[in-house]
Amino acid sequence: MTADGRPRRGFSARLRILAWLLVVMAVALGSVAFAVRAILIAEVEGDGIQLLEQEAREFEQFAREGLDPDTGRRFEDPGRLLFTHLRRQHADDDELLLGVEPGGRIIRQDREGPYNLPDDTAVLRRILNAPGPSGRTASPAGEIRWAKVDTAGQRPATFVIAYFIERDYAEIDRMMRVMGAVSALALLGGAGIGWIVSGRILAPVRLVRRTAAEITEQDLARRIPVHRRDDVGELAATFNAMLDRLDHAFATQRRFVDDAGHELRTPITIVRGHLELMGDDPGEREETMRLVSDELDRMSRIVEDLLLLAKAERPDFVQPQWTPVTELTSDIYAKVRALGDRDWVLDGIGEGDARVDPQRVTQAVVQLAQNAVQHTGPGDAVRVGSALDDERVRFWVADSGPGVRPEDAERIFDRFAHGSGGGRRPRTGAGLGLAIVTAIAAGHDGTVRLGGAPGKGATFELDLPRAGRGKGQAS
Structure with a gap:
């Protein structure tokens, strides 16, 4: 926290997005590199085993079925068998083929292999003395994968296949270095692209922040343009x-x-x-x-x-509920009769239920009746009634006063407005009554209408949706 109590500014959202993007890319590229290396090593291992097995099978088949080209008969001399077979074979660059006669003499191909194994007696002895037909051993040239096949007969000889796998491993390492360099370039490119894309994505957020910082109580007119649907x-x-x-x-x-x-x-x-x-x-x-x-x-x-x-600006200003209109109208009529010595007439009464706020409707109709009392004298008729159909419910108050002049018809619903036509009593209100009635009607998604004519009285009608909803209420 800073000295003024605000949280310290950390890394921006743009940097955090970029950091997470790089972490994800690095993990993904690292996983790919690890998987590729494992696959390549497995392929090299498999190829080495397959090569050893193939060479061993070829020698075993030649030893069983091959004929001496000089005599045209089966080989009797193991040395002659090894020499003939080796002369016909073409070893790979990483492969070495040789034979060992019963007396220990080594028969080799007329080519230079990857390593002079025949002269390394220690390594060759480990291969010849190994109990199994195949295995691996270390040498100055790296690890050797080997297989051997012994000939049959009283004087057995040994055919040796040696495969130097280190060069394949070195090739894999070179490929991984190249992949690492490419991955580093991909990370740099991804960082640049991520910086640009995150900037474009967060541009509206920065605009929101700047707008919020610039808005004051005296300047709330600014808005953020919305061009995206995300x-x-x-x-x-x-x-x-x-x-x-x-x-x-x-x-x-x-x-x-x-x-x-x-x-x-x-x-x-x-x-x-x-x-x-x-x-x-x-x-x-x-x-x-x-x-x-x-x-x-x-x-x-x-x-x-x-x-x-x-x-009235609050969502809970009206709280509609299903209300019997007949009972509500009767209650309102009973209350307005106490407002003054007038000829109160129940002009009509609706039968059925409507979804309204009974307290607010009562408040609005009583206010209209109070206005009628102010513009009439003792004994004058004031009619109160209600009606409803499938869609609307209406409450009205009609008086026999001087009515409302056309030039005042719209203005009287404003705050602190008074009609220019004089009532029977001096004006004592603040001119807020009809504004309150209008607010109650609007809270029900309804309207207030003015009827009548100058000199023939005025009729104010509260017109509301029968099954409508008020502000903030669920439909």
């Missing part, structure tokens, strides 16, 4: 989605602060002004306290409404 592209898309959520959250926060500052400034000014001018007269003090209490109540309602609108 894990890195999904990372960039996820980061952009996170920025969208942050931007929305900060916008909601700023709007809440702005709205609160805008609406609370006036009541705070009124409270301060009355408190500063309050005198000692008891009647004046009582009137001042009444005004202050009213303004504090209004401030409390504004804060509660603003908090509700801020909560």
